[in-house]
Amino acid sequence: MMLTCRNLTLAWHQTTSGAGPLLDAVNGSFDYGRATLVTGPTGSGKSTLLHLMGGLLQPTSGEVVDGDDPISRWTTDHRDRWRRKVGICFQGLHLMPELSVRDTLLQPMIPRNMGWQAMFDLANGAASRLDLAGLEEVPVQHLSGGQQQRVAIARAMVHAPEILLLDEPTAFQDDDHARRLMDLFDRSADDGVCVVISSHDPRLRQGGRYPARYQLSGGCLAVSA
Amino acid sequence: MRAGPLFQWSGRDLGRHRIKAALVFLALSTLTAMVATVLLLNQAVALTFGRLLDHSPAIIVRQVGGGGWLPLPAEDALSAARAVPGVVQPRIRIWGVVNHGDQAVTIVGLGQQPRGLLPDGFQSPGRGEALIGPGVTTATGEARILLTGQQAVDLFVRGQLPPSAGMAVHDLVLLHVDDARTLLGLRPDQASDLAVEVFHPEEAESLANVLKQAFPWPVQVTTRSAVRKAYAAHFSARGGAGLLSFMPALLALVLLIVALGAWGLQLEPDMGLMKAMGWTSGDLLRLHLTRAALMGFPAFVAGLMGAWILCVFAPGNWVTRFLFEWSGPPLELSSQGLVVPLALTTVVVFFPYLAANFWSGWRTVQADPMALIQGRAR
Numbered sequence: 001m002m003l004t005c006r007n008l009t010l011a012w013h014q015t016t017s018g019a020g021p022l023l024d025a026v027n028g029s030f031d032y033g034r035a036t037l038v039t040g041p042t043g044s045g046k047s048t049l050l051h052l053m054g055g056l057l058q059p060t061s062g063e064v065v066d067g068d069d070p071i072s073r074w075t076t077d078h079r080d081r082w083r084r085k086v087g088i089c090f091q092g093l094h095l096m097p098e099l100s101v102r103d104t105l106l107q108p109m110i111p112r113n114m115g116w117q118a119m120f121d122l123a124n125g126a127a128s129r130l131d132l133a134g135l136e137e138v139p140v141q142h143l144s145g146g147q148q149q150r151v152a153i154a155r156a157m158v159h160a161p162e163i164l165l166l167d168e169p170t171a172f173q174d175d176d177h178a179r180r181l182m183d184l185f186d187r188s189a190d191d192g193v194c195v196v197i198s199s200h201d202p203r204l205r206q207g208g209r210y211p212a213r214y215q216l217s218g219g220c221l222a223v224s225a
Numbered sequence: 226m227r228a229g230p231l232f233q234w235s236g237r238d239l240g241r242h243r244i245k246a247a248l249v250f251l252a253l254s255t256l257t258a259m260v261a262t263v264l265l266l267n268q269a270v271a272l273t274f275g276r277l278l279d280h281s282p283a284i285i286v287r288q289v290g291g292g293g294w295l296p297l298p299a300e301d302a303l304s305a306a307r308a309v310p311g312v313v314q315p316r317i318r319i320w321g322v323v324n325h326g327d328q329a330v331t332i333v334g335l336g337q338q339p340r341g342l343l344p345d346g347f348q349s350p351g352r353g354e355a356l357i358g359p360g361v362t363t364a365t366g367e368a369r370i371l372l373t374g375q376q377a378v379d380l381f382v383r384g385q386l387p388p389s390a391g392m393a394v395h396d397l398v399l400l401h402v403d404d405a406r407t408l409l410g411l412r413p414d415q416a417s418d419l420a421v422e423v424f425h426p427e428e429a430e431s432l433a434n435v436l437k438q439a440f441p442w443p444v445q446v447t448t449r450s451a452v453r454k455a456y457a458a459h460f461s462a463r464g465g466a467g468l469l470s471f472m473p474a475l476l477a478l479v480l481l482i483v484a485l486g487a488w489g490l491q492l493e494p495d496m497g498l499m500k501a502m503g504w505t506s507g508d509l510l511r512l513h514l515t516r517a518a519l520m521g522f523p524a525f526v527a528g529l530m531g532a533w534i535l536c537v538f539a540p541g542n543w544v545t546r547f548l549f550e551w552s553g554p555p556l557e558l559s560s561q562g563l564v565v566p567l568a569l570t571t572v573v574v575f576f577p578y579l580a581a582n583f584w585s586g587w588r589t590v591q592a593d594p595m596a597l598i599q600g601r602a603r
Contacts, residue, residue, distance in 0.1 A: 056501055074590060080505035083594075094498050095600060099240055110230045117603035119230070144390040159503065 001195050003030040003053060003163060005221070007062035010048055022048055024219035025062065031212070032162070035185050035195035037204055039224065040216035046198040047091050050165045050215060053196065054086045055079040066163075084112070089147040089160030091168045091198075093152040096139035098162055101132055104140055105158045112159060126158040129184065153181065163194045170201045178203050183208065232341045235515040242492075252480050256513070257528025257574050259473070262568035263534045269556035272459050276557065282420035283429050287411065287438060287445045294413035294445075299515055303419070305439045311424050311432050316525040317416030319402050323374035330361055332398045334405025343399070347384065350400050355380040358397040359387065372398065372453075375410030448486025496589055507589040513586030515581060525575045529567070 005028045011021035022045040030053070039189045040046050051057045053064055055071050064072040071082050086110075090091035095104060114122075127136055130150040135143065139181065140151055149172045156164060170178040182204065189195045197204065204210065215224035241454045259541065288295040299317045319334030335349045343349065343356075350356050355370055357363070363370055363382060371379050378449035379401060406413065422430050433446040496509050504512075536558065556579075589597065 049597050054501070057441065057591060057596075076506060078591075080500065080507075083501070084505075085505040086503070090501075094494075094501075096241075096498070103237065107499065110234050111504045111508040112226055114230075115227075116230065150413055155502070 001032045001067045003032075003060070003196075004028070004065045004198070005049070005053065005098070006065060008049075008052060008059050008064065009061045010045070010052065010057070011060040020219055021060065023052070023059075023221075024217060025162045026158060026216075026219070026221045028221045030194055030196050032194040033189060033192045034212055035189040035210055036212040037195060037210035038198045038216055038221075039200055039205065040198075041200070044216045045095055045178055045219065047093050049169050049221070050088065050167050050196065054088045054163070054165050055083050055089070085126050085162040086165065087159065088165040089149075089152045089154035089169055090154040091171070095140045095148060095152060095155075098139055100137050100139055101127060101143070101154075102136040104151055104189065108155060108159050116171065119148055120158075122158055126154040129157075129182070130154040146174065146177060148179070150181075151175065156157060157184075157188065161193065164188055164196070166197045166199075168199050169197060170199065170203060175203065182209060231511060231515055231598060232519070235512055235519050238512070238516055238538040239520055241498050243540055246520050247527070248480075250520055253521055253524040253574070253578060254528040254531065257525050257570060258531035259568045260573055261529050261532035261566060261570040262535045264569050265532055265554070265558065265563070267460060268562045268566050269536060270527050271559045271564050272559060273556045273577045274456055274460070275453065278449055278456075281447050281449055283423045284421045284427060284433055284436065285447045286382035286421070287420040287447075289416075289443050290441075291443045296411050296570075297417065299414055300563070302416065303439065304434065305352075305441070306421055309432065309435055309439050310324065311428055312436070313423045313424055313580070314317075314422045316420055318420050319411065321374065321405075321430065323372045324410050325361065325370060325372050325381075325398070328362065328396075329399050330358075332374075332400055332405050335399055344386065347386070350383055352403055353381055353400045354383045354401065355404075356399040357382055357385050358395050360383060360395040361398060370398070372408055374408035376407055378408050380403055380404065381516065383422075407488050408494055459497050465500060491571035493592075493597045495588055497592070497594045497599075500590070500594040500597065510586050513589075514582060517586075521575065521578050521582075525571075526577075532570075 001202065005026050006024040008023055010023040020062065029127070038046055048057070049172055052059055052072065062072075063070045066082065066218050069082070071079055074082065096107075099107070102120075102123050105126055106119050109119045109122060122179055124133075124136065127133055130153060132150055132154060135147065143151065149169070152168055153166065156166065164185070169185075173181060178201070182212065183196065185195050186209070197210070197220055205213075213224040216219050216222075244349075260369070286306065288297045288302075297317065303315050303317065306312050321332060322329055323332055324330075347356060355372075357370060361370075368382050369379060371377060372384050380398075386399075387396070400408075403413075405411075406415075409417065411417070423432055429448045429450060432449075433448050437444060437446050492513075494502075496513075499509060499512075500506075536556065595601075
């Protein structure tokens with residue numbers, strides 16, 4: 001099973017100067033059970049591609065297909081329900097600064113029909129895995145940039161998503177935390193999750209950790225060595 | 226989604242935006258109080274006035290001339306009324322309005338057999354004596370009352386009627402019929418008016434026309450039902466004018482809508498983010514409405530309680546005087562009479578508040594998450 005982009009085009013950044021669409025007939029396949037790295041220069045549309053793949057935006061043309069489901073063609077209600085299988089970490093983090101770490105991690109679980117204790121256990125487990133133990137009651141705005149980024153990653157992973165979309169997930173991390181995060185993403189892929197990492201962090205490109213790679217440039221996605 | 230987490234999360238959200246929540250609470254409760262006060266008072270005035278009328282005669286006959294009311298020839302009037310079939314218990318009344326210091330009081334002259342006005346344990350006042358209603362004041366320590374009409378009469382206050390004696394006695398002074406005639410300038414063969422009852426109450430209107438023809442002089446005949454209709458129209462008009470005088474309420478409504486709109490705009494990125502986290506449009510709409518209800522329902526109840534306090538406990542009935550020019554006894558509210566004002570206030574204030582929240586929430590949750598997060602949803 002895979003998450004597929006077929007002729008995916010997004011033109012809302014098109015300018016009067018005649019510049020082309022941000023994404024131009026992008027094709028790509030992202031396997032479940034594998035971590036795929038998408039690289040590319042700043043402004044090439046990596047974040048937008050993740051937003052389209054997560055059903056957060058609708059493409060101008062083309063489609064995003066999950067297995068056999070053309071999710072980008074679905075109505076809002078259907079995509080809302082499908083999105084429950086997605087966990088996303090934004091490049092800009094998009095945390096609510098006054099919420100505590102625990103409340104931030106509870107946020108994705110509230111609509112999932114779970115009891116408080118189960119949600120607390122999952123939140124504490126995620127905080128522990130992301131090296132945030134002991135910070136559960138601290139408001140997010142009081143954390144360092146690296147800690148805030150790990151909170152955003154924990155929020156994306158806390159409900160065990162089937163698709164994990166990570167936008168520059170190691171940008172604010174030191175080498176040790178970056179390595180531990182990569183290990184965590186690998187374990188998720190080993191558990192059958194479709195992991196898509198968008199990054200131009202050289203630490204992720206080194207060592208052949210991600211054999212499945214795409215390069216996004218000039219609005220086109222190409223397999224990268 | 227389970228109700229417990231939904232309520233808790235809604236409460237936390239309100240806590241995160243506590244100043245804006247407090248502003249909306251204040252605006253909604255003020256608006257509720259203003260609307261409910263007018264509606265409750267309208268109901269209370271109608272009820273109180275209706276109960277006062279219940280104690281009045283079915284038909285009243287007064288002689289009129291070019292200058293207004295004239296004293297009625299008592300015996301001739303009684304004979305003419307008795308001759309009309311369907312008329313029962315015709316009786317002359319000696320009453321009028323005189324001054325007591327700065328206060329205007331209604332005096333009623335009582336004969337040997339006073340009808341219904343005296344509660345148990347009270348004797349009809351003799352000459353030079355008076356019984357005063359609970360709304361009539363005397364100087365501290367004084368047991369006398371000086372009334373001024375056509376002449377001044379100084380009376381010994383033999384007792385004060387208790388409030389439980391009925392609303393009709395509130396500003397009343399009961400005195401001997403001869404003292405009343407002296408105060409009003411009536412001769413012994415004259416009366417203020419003639420009161421009659423009717424055998425069939427539904428015939429009162431038609432009997433009024435017959436009575437008008439039965440007297441050899443011009444008379445004005447007034448039925449209880451006509452008075453009831455006239456005052457109902459008057460109080461409705463006053464209530465409408467009172468509602469208009471509450472223009473600040475409209476301003477509060479505008480502020481409320483603006484606050485809701487601005488708050489909704491600020492919440493859009495949050496809602497977009499929650500959508501991205503897996504909240505469905507339905508989940509977010511439920512959250513939005515739960516948040517609105519958690520804030521709006523207590524504000525609505527607080528507004529109703531404020532209206533109740535203004536209606537029942539406002540010192541000196543100033544709200545009622547201002548809105549309805551009411552100078553009668555304290556108003557009464559019945560539990561049955563509360564239903565209509567409460568229902569109307571709910572329809573006029575609370576339902577539109579919920580509808581506005583539903584509309585703003587529904588419009589918001591239809592958008593794509595990134596459009597909300599980036600503020601491009603509108």
